[in-house]
Amino acid sequence: KTGFGFGSAMSRLRNMRLITLAGIVVIVGMASVYIRRTMLIENTAVRASGAASTHQKPNLVFVLADDLGYNDLSCTWTSGGAAARIETPYLDNLITEQSVMLTNHYAMPMCTPSRAALMSGHHPIHTGLHHFVLLASQASGLPLEMETTPQRLKAAGYKTAAVGKWHLGFARYAYLPTERGFDTFYGYVTGCQDYWTHDNDEWLEGQRQMPRVKTPGVVGHDYYRGRTPLSRGEVDGTHGSELIEREVATVIGAHARATAAARGSMETTGSTPYTPLFLYVASQAPHVGYTGAPDWAYVQVDAMPSASAFSEGRREVAALVVCLERLVRTTVTSIEEGGLTDDTVLIFVSDNGPEGASGASAYPYRGKKRTVWEGGTRSIAFIHAPPRLMPAGGRSYDGLLHISDWPATLVGLAGGSEYPSAEAKRAKGETAAAISGIDVWDAVSKALPSPRTDLLYNYDQVIGCGALRRGRYKLVQNGNCGTPPQLFGVWDTDEGAPAAHEADGEGFQLYDLETDPFERAPVVDPGNPVAAELRAAYEAYSATAVEALSWTTPGDTAASPALHEGRWVPWLEGEYREAEVIELPLKAALALLVKVAAGWLKLRAPEARSGLAAVHRCMPQVHAAGS
Numbered sequence: 001k002t003g004f005g006f007g008s009a010m011s012r013l014r015n016m017r018l019i020t021l022a023g024i025v026v027i028v029g030m031a032s033v034y035i036r037r038t039m040l041i042e043n044t045a046v047r048a049s050g051a052a053s054t055h056q057k058p059n060l061v062f063v064l065a066d067d068l069g070y071n072d073l074s075c076t077w078t079s080g081g082a083a084a085r086i087e088t089p090y091l092d093n094l095i096t097e098q099s100v101m102l103t104n105h106y107a108m109p110m111c112t113p114s115r116a117a118l119m120s121g122h123h124p125i126h127t128g129l130h131h132f133v134l135l136a137s138q139a140s141g142l143p144l145e146m147e148t149t150p151q152r153l154k155a156a157g158y159k160t161a162a163v164g165k166w167h168l169g170f171a172r173y174a175y176l177p178t179e180r181g182f183d184t185f186y187g188y189v190t191g192c193q194d195y196w197t198h199d200n201d202e203w204l205e206g207q208r209q210m211p212r213v214k215t216p217g218v219v220g221h222d223y224y225r226g227r228t229p230l231s232r233g234e235v236d237g238t239h240g241s242e243l244i245e246r247e248v249a250t251v252i253g254a255h256a257r258a259t260a261a262a263r264g265s266m267e268t269t270g271s272t273p274y275t276p277l278f279l280y281v282a283s284q285a286p287h288v289g290y291t292g293a294p295d296w297a298y299v300q301v302d303a304m305p306s307a308s309a310f311s312e313g314r315r316e317v318a319a320l321v322v323c324l325e326r327l328v329r330t331t332v333t334s335i336e337e338g339g340l341t342d343d344t345v346l347i348f349v350s351d352n353g354p355e356g357a358s359g360a361s362a363y364p365y366r367g368k369k370r371t372v373w374e375g376g377t378r379s380i381a382f383i384h385a386p387p388r389l390m391p392a393g394g395r396s397y398d399g400l401l402h403i404s405d406w407p408a409t410l411v412g413l414a415g416g417s418e419y420p421s422a423e424a425k426r427a428k429g430e431t432a433a434a435i436s437g438i439d440v441w442d443a444v445s446k447a448l449p450s451p452r453t454d455l456l457y458n459y460d461q462v463i464g465c466g467a468l469r470r471g472r473y474k475l476v477q478n479g480n481c482g483t484p485p486q487l488f489g490v491w492d493t494d495e496g497a498p499a500a501h502e503a504d505g506e507g508f509q510l511y512d513l514e515t516d517p518f519e520r521a522p523v524v525d526p527g528n529p530v531a532a533e534l535r536a537a538y539e540a541y542s543a544t545a546v547e548a549l550s551w552t553t554p555g556d557t558a559a560s561p562a563l564h565e566g567r568w569v570p571w572l573e574g575e576y577r578e579a580e581v582i583e584l585p586l587k588a589a590l591a592l593l594v595k596v597a598a599g600w601l602k603l604r605a606p607e608a609r610s611g612l613a614a615v616h617r618c619m620p621q622v623h624a625a626g627s
Contacts, residue, residue: 060410064164065285068379115167118349125542126428130545131550137202153181160182161185161251162185164188164283190202200222222567257338276414314359347382347383353367370481374517429544431544435454455468473512478507
């Protein structure tokens, strides 16, 4: 029995070993299957993340409106003023349902300063472009030593395109968009132009800009592709907003096709991700005063419920706002149809408040374009972005933002390093660095407090005006900035006559924007410590301002379109200077000859003098050169 029992035990042990071995084999087999499946999943995830990595740098589309008033969209319109409501249903839905509206966003009081901030990330008092605007014959622009937003985005791997208005200098090629970081440019380089003929009669004949001087009959054509002026036959007769709209659709369409091809190549060959796009769309609309809108826009305006209440000026503004709305619709539609929605951030901003006495409106805010009142600087702005980058739209963000914050924000989204660099920000001192651009994306996307504590509306040492906001308080120095109060310092209605807004002896007023957002009544408490605190900060910031280039740069008669086949061109470049070297002395000599002959003929017969008058009529350009 003992033997049997031992044998049985040995047999059971062997069986157990076999079972254990079999179990190990099964476990190892199962483990290997699991490992292979896990590796397959991980490899798939790696490929997926490789595809997803193409989304890490989004396309960036920045739309800048020209002179859009805060009361000129139906979603921001306020009843009670004189300006009837303009219906903008597409923009209303895009802003209020699909985007994040930025309700405390500010731009500069005029367009050149705002564009300088947007292209550099510096406050315009540190670029020299903070007073008024650049005029066409001023040989200046955004300082060439400054790194620009598109240059930094190109360094981050972006292709870059600009469409529309430039207005940051063109006297030399070096000032043009294609030399400042944009791969392509289609648009105009001066500050304004006729919507249909694309002519600009802006002229400054060897004088500083105040007062602004135009020379009758001196008109220049202004439309470019790259750095080449286009002929009249290529653009004339097509409305400026339609030219910009058409080019935007072309640029986005081409990028969508290139993106699709790159993605297809990645799936088959594992090639590198596609190149993202930075597209800057500088709309001409709704800048008024230049021969109106297309017929289709007026048809839409005349069908609006408030059409019968529109003044002539308000109707013109409404038609141009409709053009702007269609430009935005075309931009968004092109993004959607190109399959780029999940990869594109669209930012919309207005460059300043509306033109005074034009039919445009900033009601209920005080002031218009050119002033540092809220109506001249508070800018309609919103962000439309995919949920992976920005929580679903339909909300607002009330943190303090400035147009100079966008360069740092765009470069941050592109994965670039700090921009402007810490060194560049501190070039004018630590005080100056405090008003340079800040990356605000995290604050807006996560609904955090804004990192911006101080907002310098402007400091203009030429006029002696400016404003500074800190928290709820705003200090204003001569808020009308030299413009007529009846046009720019009051509201659309008879409320609040200018006499109710007397400044103190030095032109300073303090406002509490929390209790008085429309600046109707300054804080008069002489013991308020905030006024002294803001005054000290304002003076510290003011001390860092550089000279105002649009004041110190004289007009150059060599820029005259009459010398360049009726075009505004980079007149300081050699190919254009050669024509001037021959043409100007010749015209001066002819003009002198005419004057000498006139003096001689004073002693001669009246019929001879009438003959000289005929010479003058036949040689108007010579006469102008001589005068």
